[in-house]
Amino acid sequence: MERWGHSCVRLLAREPVVIDPGVYSDLAPALQGAHHILVTHEHADHLAMPVVVAAVVGGAEVYGPAPVVEQLVDAGAPVGRVHRVATGDRFDLAGLDIQVLGEWHAPLHPQMPRFANVGYLIDDALLHPGDAYLDLQGRPTPDTVLAPVAAPWLLLADLVEWVRALRPRQVVPVHDAPASQIGRDLWSRWVERMCDTTVTWLTPGERVQVG
Numbered sequence: 001m002e003r004w005g006h007s008c009v010r011l012l013a014r015e016p017v018v019i020d021p022g023v024y025s026d027l028a029p030a031l032q033g034a035h036h037i038l039v040t041h042e043h044a045d046h047l048a049m050p051v052v053v054a055a056v057v058g059g060a061e062v063y064g065p066a067p068v069v070e071q072l073v074d075a076g077a078p079v080g081r082v083h084r085v086a087t088g089d090r091f092d093l094a095g096l097d098i099q100v101l102g103e104w105h106a107p108l109h110p111q112m113p114r115f116a117n118v119g120y121l122i123d124d125a126l127l128h129p130g131d132a133y134l135d136l137q138g139r140p141t142p143d144t145v146l147a148p149v150a151a152p153w154l155l156l157a158d159l160v161e162w163v164r165a166l167r168p169r170q171v172v173p174v175h176d177a178p179a180s181q182i183g184r185d186l187w188s189r190w191v192e193r194m195c196d197t198t199v200t201w202l203t204p205g206e207r208v209q210v211g
Helices: 027-031 049-057 066-074 156-166 181-195
Strands: 010-011 018-019 034-037 061-064 082-084 091-094 096-101 119-122 127-128 142-149 170-174
Touching: 027 049, 034 049, 034 066, 049 061, 049 066, 061 066, 119 142, 142 156, 156 181
Parallel strands: 018 034, 034 061, 061 082, 127 142, 142 170
Antiparallel strands: 010 018, 091 096, 096 119, 119 127
């Protein structure tokens, strides 16, 4: 797996699979040659609309919850290459087993609407939760969990409890565009001390072994 900034990762499968290519990510290398794009939800830091539409017009297939599909089609993405997914779905992409989990984005504020959000469990080894504390619903803990660092909805104590419940071998921080280096260091100390796991930070383009 390669990370390309914020919440965007590229899976090195038979064909490239990219998750959450958003506006804060390094999109050109992330999407180069990508045949498949998974999107967790509609927010721009996870879905750079014009760039993803261009990738779909160029032949890529996109998978995401209903609002993502609707917005992509409205923006000009070919209908036949944009696919709606929902919790409980399971399919194969480029030899990877993809399971779809979850339904809702973590609450932002009582006066704000809820947004659809799904996560993706890859080969039972890697979990990308989008912007939510996903429940694995009895599935085995994946080896590697992508865990958000900085967001309006995020409370570090809640994040620690979520990681402690999952007990992965490795945590790769994501959703870090708003975070300073001081904040990143604080986050790492908390998670490593409280969760008995290894925190692995990835710079853009850096790889890590999963599983």
